[in-house]
Amino acid sequence: MTSRIGRWAARCAFAFVATIGLGATAAGQQTGTVQGVIVDASSSQPLAGVQVVIEGTDRTTITNDQGRYMITGVPAGEHTLVVETLGYSGVSVSVTVTAGQTTTINLTLEPSAIALQQLVVTGVSGGAVERAKVPFSVTRVDATQMPVPAAVDPMTQLQGRVPGANIAAISGRPGSAPAVLLRGPRSINASGRGHEPLYIVDGVVLNSSIADLNPSDIESVEIVKGAAASTLYGSRAANGVIAITTRRGSMAGTGGVSFTARTEVGLNDIEGDFGIARYHPFLLDETGTRFCVLDAYGSQDLCTRTIDYRQEQRRINNTPADFASAPPAFPVDPGAVLSGAQTRRVMLAGEWPGKVYNAVEQLVDPKPLVKNDVSMSGRLGRTTFYTSVGHTRQGGAIMGLEGYERLNGRINLNHRVGDDWSFDVNSYISRSEQDGLNQEEGGTGFFRLTRTPAIVDITQRDDFGRLFIRTNLGSAGVQNENPLYSFENVDREDIRWRYIVGGSVKYTPLEWLQADADFNLDRLNLNFRQFQNRGFRTTNSNPATNNGLIFNGVNNSQSINTAAGLLLRHNDFMDAINTRFTLRWLYEIQESDTRDIFGQFLRVGDVTSGENATDNQEISSGQTETRQMSYSAGAFFDILDRYTIDVAARRDGSSRFGSEHRWQTYYRVSGAWLMAREEWFPIEQVTGFTLRASLGTAGNVPNYSAQYESFTIGTGGTLTANTLGNPELRPEVVT
Template identity: 30%
Template sequence: MHHVLRRLIAASATLILLLSPDAAQAQATMTITGRVTSNGQPLGGTQIGIVELSAGAVTDQQGRYSFIIDPARASKPVSLLARSIGYRPIRRSITLSAGRSEQNFELEKDVLNLETVVTTGVSDATSQKKTTFAVAAVDNAQIKEAPASSPLGALAGRVAGASVTAVNGEPGSAPRIRLRGPTSLTGSQDPLIIVDGTISRLSLADINSEDIERIEVIKGAAASSLYGSDAANGVVQIFTKRGAALAAGQTSVTVRNEYGSNDLRKTVPNNFSHPYKVTAAGEFARDANGNRVQEDDKISDNSYPKVFDQLGNVFRSGQFMTNYISVGQRNEKSNFNASFQNSKDQGIANLLSGYNRQNFRMNLDLELHPKLDLQTGAFYGQSKADASDDSSGDAFFGLRFLEPNIDLLENNPNGTPYKAAIRQTPASGNVSNPLYNWSNIQSLNDRNRFTGTLKVRYRPFQWLTYEANTNFDRGSRELRRYVPLGYIGSTGTVSKGNISSDVDQ
């Protein structure tokens, strides 16, 4: 009887173990949990992981984290690393053993950004101070203090040795960047531009700076040794925002509205004297052909009887406005960030409507399997600009030759506004009335751009990673110009007008 009872007890114990594999598995695994804080406040979005095993987790909004690891994967102490952007990382040595281990961290602010992580020119994320070459980094915290209209503008005054200058004052134009000064007399001096892993040959004026997570810059010969001859003038790599920086389960909504005005800051004083003879009534003395007669000494010491504020007529105080919204979210196995921006810059040129741009961006990360993840992104931007025609004899070029006694607001003989026939002989034939040109000539610049990225990463083993990516960046620009029938030139001649269109893809 006792023998039968012992068999029943043994069979029951075996059955319980078979029905409870989780309990047996829990005894064979190690759960690492804890909380990350800074100045006593929870620090969400902190990455906690074991460096040697490529395993870990991200803290939630309360700063808590937890992940399970098999102790058999390591026979010696391993490093548990806690890292968050803008904070000094902490590395702690632990020994893996079955059961539960609580590891709490208190991170300190990295005021000097000595522990900034960069990826440009290295195979994996590396601390900036550990790279064998100089990598300058500008993060979103610096950019959002004073966002520029383009990514390159965000580098102005923030990267040593980088010169950022405006090509022209036209709204929507991208600035020019030079790293460590000019490098060639005849060749290109532009650095290699990389946006989310895509080498870009198009203008960065289509991308808004609010979408940027960080910018990394490599200057000098190091860039060429890492990226080839295309990077002889340096490398500028731009990373746009993703949801990976958020805490687990966190949703972030950003709304930004900006309004301001642009003005003509400085002007060169005009010359209000002329070298022509004048009559007793103060009018110009003219010869038989109606031309003004110069003084024998040809010295400009005679004052114009009447002068006008031509720069005040041509330029104005132009308003600009930017509306931006972004939504980001991070879940257990996915994260995304989507944004939309509307930007309008009236410009300072009177009568022109300026520049208008709309951008949409979407970045998505997915963990399809513990060993397989996917990153994808899409960007579409369109812009329209009422461009000023600054070709020879027009707009600003002609404004430089105007004499101060010409009234640009005077009507033409046919009653239309802004006097066109303003040439005074003898004088340069390049003179023109910009106001008349802008009110009659339509010069439009339309741009469209689409960018797509896809990256797949597969890790079959701890020491082996396969990575495949494809990128697409395509833009088009259409320049349209319409000169109406009856257009009056600066000498009073009437043209038949013309229509032209130039498409660049």
């Protein structure tokens, strides 16, 4: 199915561009080139890495090490050249471009302690716009504003830099992405949908975790919320959009190649002391070293028999069986029900005899974080490129877990044919390995840790080299397992292959007309394996667990989206208004395929294939497919360089809507007034003061199964109705 869709989308895109081309005038003399050198005003030294943009177009570049820049394919006519970089005051100058000729604009920048507003491309109709003119909320963070040490996860670098965004690590497991919430939850029920924003990388709509990306490849991040997001990306964008742009080569200078290599080494660490209780409620004998236990006859006398706690630990654990022996019963046991009198008398009243331990500190085993990146970028003729290779090893800080390892590579290419055609290809691949998923949400090991008293040494081993399985002698046996045992003996491995590929073509036959088409793919292949070998120990006899467990599976998903659009420009209308109009069509399909096998009672040890399980076998699978199509239009008006109006509408159709309501319309009307640019503005020292207003709608797509009637298959194939389904289902819409 995917290949048919791909061929169909490619034919549509080609036909669309070809149709536009037939109406174009002959070739290529409607554009020109702008070049120049940018230097520091105080030292006259060239400035590298300065962003240079022809406002209102997609023509942009950065200066090279000699401060040179070159922008080709600029439509003939009057334009505004915007130049910005961190630490300098931005400059905007008018430039007249003549078809077939090169215009030279050399500039000097004044140092400034305040970074000016950048250009914004996400959410605005028709291309890059000075941020001050954007009539709705957009936050932009570029590479210069991110921390110098590259993080393992790209979203970590945005913490504290995006107003209204809550970015919090919900898991300490290496390789896990943080949760991102933009200005609070948008629905009272996030089941099957979540509150996460929609992630876009170089135009590719992501369908899986952002954690697979290499942060070192990122050039900039733009965050759009509310109606502006929905008119861009429809019902999937009610929680906001985070658009990531990765690095590119530069057309500046005479060409060549530059290399960058970076290595970072650190140490993963967590707090190793949480103040484990040093007191206990057990009864001790008169020496204060032996614990009172009930005798074999069930006498209720409180101290007719005593034990040495550590000797008793060894006795019940040092057996050849796959489970521990039964411990003695304590007359006062915090793991059981206590009477009021006993509680008042002994609760946390005594000190543990002998040496005490801190189980948290024992479990914490800081491992190194090593990150290596090598990149190459440059220009060869009319082709620019950026390519990188990275390796990340994050060992984490928990004994018995290996952590996270990722190998990734990227190739970004741009090629221009004449002044009319531009081709972009972006590709990224990563392979990662990760363990510890079974310990998420306070899984077995971490929960057992909360029940480990200070007298327990969790690293103790029996005469067979096995960890003690029951280190806590109190009641509630299964909860008194050694917390380290599951970390060491449950083998969990998740292997992720991630492919993110996108291609686009732009055609500019006239200075006022641009057509574009793109095709993008995001695919995740996830293979997981969880294995407990024969001889897995438990606190009590449990044959199903003692004889081993296998849980293997795959979880593959992909998102394919293709789009085509038109951009029409009209500059200097009535010598006062610059306008842009956009039309766009988009088609997207999301697919998932899950299969897994579970079984217990292994025939032989050390064999992880599913056939090795002989009992309690379960095989499950599931497939989903969501299709979405949309049409959108927008208009942007820049009036007298200080008033802006942006209008957009989108007609969104989705297979997740009920059969009676397959389409939903979203709109947005926004305006901005740059008051500081008025001649009458009274405070000369204030260079930026903007009033913004925006009104629009945003939506939230229903979860996958909400519209469908579903059944449960019982014994003998009996069908039992589960949910009724809803053909009237619509997206949640707010204004």
